Amino acid sequence: GESVGLHLPTLSVQEGDNSIINCAYSNSASDYFIWYKQESGKGPQFIIDIRSNMDKRQGQRVTVLLNKTVKHLSLQIAATQPGDSAVYFCAEGGGNKLTFGTGTQLKVEL
Amino acid sequence: GAGVSQSPSNKVTEKGKDVELRCDPISGHTxxxxxxxxxxxxxxxxxxxxxxSAPDKSGLPSDRFSAERTGGSVSTLTIQRTQQEDSAVYLCASSLWGGGATDTQYFGPGTRLTVL
Incomplete structure (x- = not known):
């Protein structure tokens, strides 16, 4: 079956630095990609999405980049804060269902 | 309500018992x-x-798992004859119109199921 995978299971960054979380996907038919943030004991929270006809989308302190040539997705968090510590999931969609990656644990060091 | 709610938040059960997990979606989400x-x-x-519409059950891992949604709102996920490998967090999400993956899904806090 199709899979969505993350390059790094854990990412540690200093407070104030920028964070980059990467994701590889394998289903070339996917036309929609989402990043979710999941804090301990909570359900995933939508952060930002991007459609396959775009290669970049910006939100508040976050930017998602999509490289369809190499099937790669990244989430950039500017000026990382302690509150950004969480597990980040990428998900791909094409139809009614989303396929989620395993997740990357982001740790923000003071 | 303001968001998706799930109950119970934690459930500990013995192997072989049945469990029911409840989800209350965001009002108006189809x-x-x-x-x-x-x-x-x-x-x-x-x-x-x-x-x-008929539900898409393609992800249910076995016939011990079933779910229903009454009145187009509340949903119950039932696991019969629970096994230890069923231990996990069960998350419910709702979206406004379910027209595809582009319709943002909002998640509840989940139910942590532990099968002893």
Missing amino acids: ALYWYRQSLGQGLEFLIYFQGN
Whole structure:
């Protein structure tokens, strides 16, 4: 079956630095990609999405980049804060269902 | 309500017992999803309801798992004859119209199921 995978299971960054979380996907038919943030004991929270006809989308302190040539997705968090510590999931969609990656644990060091 | 709610938040049961997990979606949302999240893993799709259409059950791992959605709102996920490998966090999500993956899914806090 199709899979969505993350390059790094854990990412540690200093407070104030920028964070980059990467994701590889394998289903070339996917036309929609989402990043979710999941804090301990909570359900995933939508952060930002991007459609396959775009290669970049910006939100508040976050930017998602999509490289369809190499099937790669990244989430950039500017000026990382302690509150950004969480597990980040990428998900791909094409139809009614989303396929989620395993997740990357982001740790923000003071 | 303001968001998706799930109950109970934690459930401990003995192997072989049946359990019911409840999900209250956001009012007005026509689509409802159930996912399973095992420790350190991503989310595994289980089942999808959209309006009055027949549910997409393609993700249910075995016939011990079933779900229903009454009145197009509240949903119950039932696991019969629970096994230890059923231990996981069960997450429910709802979306406004369920027209596809582009319709943002809002998640509840999940139910942590532990099968002893």
